[in-house]
Amino acid sequence: MPQQEIEVILARHLAEHLAMPIFIVNPTGDLLYYNEPAEVVLGFHFDETGPMPAKEWATVFQPVDPSGQPLLPDDLPLVIATTHRYPAHKNFWIKGMDGALRQIEVTAFPLIGQADRFLGAIAIFWEVPA
Amino acid sequence: MKVTLWGTRGSLASPGPDTVRYGGNTSCVSVEGPEGTLLVLDAGTGIRVLGKSISSGLKSVHILLTHLHMDHLQGLPFFEPLRIPGVEVHIWGPASTTQNLEARLMRYLSPPLFPVRVRDLLSELHFHEVSANTMRIGEFCVTAQLIIHPNPTVGYRIWTSHAAIAYLPDHEPALGADDFPHSKEWTSGYALAQEVDVLIHDSQYTTDEYQTRRGFGHSSIIHTLLFAGLVGAKELVPFHHDPAHNDDVLDQLITQGIEAVQPSFPVTPGKEGLTINIG
Structure with missing residues (x-):
């Protein structure tokens, strides 16, 4: 596995020290890293799964809008930030591996490195108190 | 290739009777190729003596700056070839999102910080910005990559078909990595330093000093030895010594580091005047 870009390494270090669930994906949407708080939402441990292809990790959640659609x-x-390279925010519901339905706020933004290198995107989740 | 250390000190020049063996000049290393190409890594105060040693027949020289902190830049206007008309001087340095390399260098090379301006230099100057490039310079291939240090900072890997060195004088790969060294994939500088013949690397602090200076952008000797082991370096040259460390302290720091880590590769203390022939 080649070395990650320095901005992605620093983003991971920051995520490791924060209490908010954070996901880091590469330019094609593959999940490079998720921190411990994100493990609670996902139901997986990063040390067990390692990186995950976009198709695999995207099906873990079952995102629905407030009306259940x-x-x-x-x-x-996160898809908007990756494909269109601009930030996005949304409030929706997901069902994690534990089967519980959670309302979450998600902010995602693209990672643009020096010399306009597109490095992927970061998503931060906030669970909305019931 | 012939590698010579002209300045091994970090942060601040520290000449005096206590630093004669390791030297007091700040970062500067020359790399000479078999076909005569001359690379100068950083322009700390050590570059002045290098400049005086260069023959008058020099036609071109490449100065590769890792970043623009003063200890890597202060000697630049004292580099003799800059004052020789017709000599091509190529200055390579990290890109920034705000100003180009020349404009950022001019912040130092202009009053009130310095009386001589860039435009007053007589050599033929060329500026090149790097962030994640591989370029061909004479007989060398040179790869630049961003590494962990405050403000845009690159490290360099320089290689020919026979030999490779990596130069990461200011580097804190352990920043934020509680279980350093974690993995090759997630370690700053790994790609640059992978399996090089000689790794010249920041080793500014003792372990105790590092605890109170996290985020300053430097490594402890233990981190440096662990990093060298992770990348599979064949020889390590600890570099960028703290100005507060005299010769005896540096002897002790490196000896204790080696005893603690038991590296499988030789460790050659980075001393001013050291020359290493590779390949």
């Missing part, structure tokens, strides 16, 4: 992948903030 499934959300299209293109409407998800």
Whole structure:
């Protein structure tokens, strides 16, 4: 496995020290890293799964809007940040591996490095108190 | 290739009777190729003596700056070839999102910080910005990559078909990595330093000093030895010594580091005047 870009390494170090669930994906949407708080939401441990292809990790959640309608992948903030390279924010519901339905706020933003290198995107989750 | 250390000190020049063996000049290393290409890594105060040693027949020289902190820049206007008309001087340095390299260098090379301006230098100056590039310079291939240090900072890997060195004088790969060294994939500088013949690397602090200086952008000797082991370096040259460390302290720091880590590769203390021939 090649070395990650320095901005991505620093982002991971920051995520490791924060209490908010954070996901880091590469330019094609593959999940490079998720921190411990994100493990609670996902139901997986990063040390066990390692990086995950976009197709694999995107199906773990079942995102729905407030009326219960499934959300299209293109409407998800992390997909917007990755494909369109601009920040996005959304309030929606997900069902994690534990089967519990959670209302969450998600902010995602693209990672643009020096010399305009597109390095992927970061999503930060906030669980909305019931 | 012939590698010579002209300045091994970090942060601040520290000449005096207590630093004669390791030297008091700040970062500067020359790399000469078999076909005569001359690379100068950083322009700390050590570059002045290097400049005086260069023959008058020099036609071009490449100065590769890792970053623009003063200890890597202060000697630049005292580099003799800059004052020789017709000599091509190529200055390579990290890109920034705000100003170009020349404009940032001019902040130092202009009054009130310095009386001589860039435009007053007589050599033929060329500026090149790098962030994640591989370029061909004479007989060398040079890769620059961003590494962990405050403000845009690159490290360099320089290689030919016979030999490779890596130069990371200011580098804190352990920043934020509680279980350092974690993995190759997630370690700053790994790609640059992988399996090089000689790794010249920041080793500014003792372990105790590092505890109170996290985030300053430097490594403890233990971190440096662990990093060298992770990347598979064949020889380590600890470099960028703290100005508060005299010769005896540096002897002790390096000896204790070696005893603690038991590296499988030789460790050659970075001393001013040291020359290493590789390949």
